[in-house]
Amino acid sequence: MSTVHSHRAGDIAVLTIDNPPVNAMSMAVRADLVAAVRSAASDAAVRAVVLIGANGKFIPGADIREFGKPITGPSGRDVIAAIEAAAKPVVAALAGHALGGGLEIALGCHWRVATPGCQLGLPEVKIGLLPGAGGTQRLPRLVGAARALEMITSGQPIGARAALDCGLIDAVVEGELLDAALEFAQRVLAEARPLRLLSACNDRVAGTDLALFDELLSKNAKKWRGLIAPQRIVDCVRAACTQPFEQGYALELASFDECKASPQRAALIHLFAAERDVARIPGLSADVAARTVASAAVIGAGTMGGGIAMCFANAGIPVWLLDTNADALTRGRALIEKNYATSVARGSLTQERMDRALGLITGTLEYAAIADSDIVIEAAFEDMAIKQQVFRQLDAVMKPAAILATNTSTLDIDKIAAVTTRPESVIGAHFFSPANVMKLLEVVRAAKTSPQAIVTTMALARTIGKVGVLAGNADGFIGNRILAVYGRECDFLLEEGATPWQVDRALQGFGFPMGLYLMRDMSGLDVGWRIRQYREQFRDKRLRYSPIADRLCELGRFGQKTAKGYYLYDGRNATPDPAVEALIEQVAKELNIARRAVSDDEIVTRVLTAMANEGLKILGEGIALRAGDIDVAYVHGYGFPRHQGGPMYWADQRGWGAVYETVRHYHASQGALWAPAPRLVEMAARAQAFEQG
């Protein structure tokens, strides 16, 4: 069956792209489009063509699932060539999403009309690509180089009104889109307008100030470090401004092919799929529907509680902020106001939106006030007795349908649920600091948590702009359990010969925005110290343990806040401290470890291998549902570089056989901490991978 249906509306041919669920431009769609356009072109009774998508959607781009597979048949460029060759007016009627190759097809048409809700953009950069069907050449010719660069390098779509303002579309149409597009086409015919081919329009790019390109590159030098696509996009748009269309078009194709072949593209597309899979929870009946969350409450007005309250307010959900201490409530409110004011000063938030958000946050000292909230998130002090006391009170006051969530990062949620009469309503909602910024939300399923509580909290994650990852109730859940291993191996590497700055440099070289030690210094070393002091009683003393972090804390070096941690600080500027190197050498001596030269490569391989091995253990224990969930958690909660795909994807690419060899090597020298995950042995033996093809 064809993916493009043709019918006639008088002397206008209507070509409807129909490829559920989203009308992605697959190989079949491209072939059918070329055939349909050619047929309309050769039909003498057809005077104009309207190109539209079925089900209120245009095209969200090429079919992402086909990248990496052999491509046959016509390309997006061939579709546009057919439109240009038709030599009849072609009007693109846009609704839903006109993205990537979809927008490029629209740019290949002579005119574009869109519904008010339509989103238009070239998001290829987000999956490691650049527009490959002329987007880098036609968009600047239509909207100017600066606007085009902004759209293509950010990948952010714009709305129909903004598109009209910048000239990307010719009209925003209310009412029935097809009728409006037909009317537009009739007007074009009646006025005998000359066909406008963007490839031949140079007035918007002529005279572009070429300094623009270098400025953009230097402004984004840090953000784009190691990324291929953004650099190539800048080159292509520069070519649009300095070279004839055909040359720029050829450069774009070569750059597209380079990006398509790169491991970055594959890693980013892996994440695109993993980010969608993460919402699917096997084993839950399809009848379980998420409850609406129209009101919320947060217990504890500290930094975390305030940040969580901001998440609700930003999503337009009224939220109570409860603290039993009036001063804490005042301080919490002031901190929220300060955070919003910073965003307004930076220009990322309008005063109006700040006022609206603040208006949605109401402080209270009384549990009775929050009783009707659909969800309550406890963000009190990380202490079991305190949390249990909070949950007893919640159990007493909250309406029966409320979800009772805890933001604990270390405590056993079953023990918290046990003090209530409704453990099925108790769930973990583990936010990451700063809660209003970090995208990850670990949703933790305790033994008795109901499917409805899970589904509702997962849906809520999306509503408040987070990526929800479902985790099992075990020490550290997914993220912090792997973080413990990551930190442990970095600390051992210090004892064995590396320095904090070398470890950070190696990790940043891999793509982390910040190395582990800079990150620890930023978040404060005392927090982890307190947790370690409490846990000391449970620690298995037979296993290797690095005392370096404790030693620093004993010296009052808590990181940035005390101007000394692993580094020395002048404000936020970090410099290596020889005293820390001396301390590390001293520790190594006490532990009888002979320090040696450690390479950056060893640091990266050892740390990532340890993470992947732990990830497999987590999977085997059922704490994470899928390898991709671990990747998503690491990318959104721990700064793992997107273009590397996540720790499990990294291991997949390296090959689990090689990972197993590395694990065995360290197991022999380090002992039980490096015990291979049972699943690792199996995967290595079968040369398996999570990502097939």
Ligand code: 3H9
């Ligand atoms: C490109 O165009 C290159 C060209 O320049 C080359 C020359 C031609 N392909 O996100 P959702 C699936 S590169 C295949 O949950 P939403 C998606 O996987 C492309 N499938 O819905 C999911 O399937 P499932 C540039 C696609 O409403 C289902 O549709 N374009 C594609 O929240 C629903 O998706 C992009 O990068 C696709 N292109 O968001 C846009 N798009 O249920 C990528 C979606 O089985 N897409 N699916 O998991 C998006 O940003 C969002 O999906 C969109 C809808 C905004 C469209």
